[in-house]
Amino acid sequence: RKEVEQDPGPFNVPEGATVAFNCTYSNSASQSFFWYRQDCRKEPKLLMSVYSSGNEDGRFTAQLNRASQYISLLIRDSKLSDSATYLCVVKGDSNYQLIWGAGTKLIIKP
């Protein structure tokens, strides 16, 4: 079993719709969680951290469920520019170690 698992997609979503995807992690001792965004053939960039109580940044909402060991990302009122691959990242129990999911591809259609 992979340490961080994501549905690879693609998720094909009409513009303006709401879309959500999850990510599961295997290490219950994981301490920090993040969503990164990666555009085609570009480098990953931090989208948002995920806090225990859940957090929101504009149209994006991230949630953590420690009991079931998953995090989620919700995008409301999706825009064409949201088309990208979303990478789930979990910080392990060492100072450096980030464990990366393979990503979920999102395609927003006009």
Added chain:
Amino acid sequence: DAEITQSPRHKITETGRQVTLACHQTWNHNNMFWYRQDLGHGLRLIHYSYGVQDTNKGEVSDGYSVSRSNTEDLPLTLESAASSQTSVYFCASRDSSGSNEQFFGPGTRLTVL
């Protein structure tokens, strides 16, 4: 503006050749990382460094080496390139103050024939 650059951006080489990928950051970050990205896999850590003269192996370090002679640079060397090392390579850096955010270079696409 601070940035992290990688060179070359694209490289084609032959099996058995030594290849060095450059990574240069002007963030003045102590922590630097090399990852490879392959289809169906998340980013996998090759090597990392916490500061000058410090280097550590990641989960896929076999066949790779790094050196850290200054804060700005962490070159990645493939000792004897193999076709299995065809991949996209990303360099990243992070502030050691406690922030978890990693800043990435634009990547190097390496093909080993």
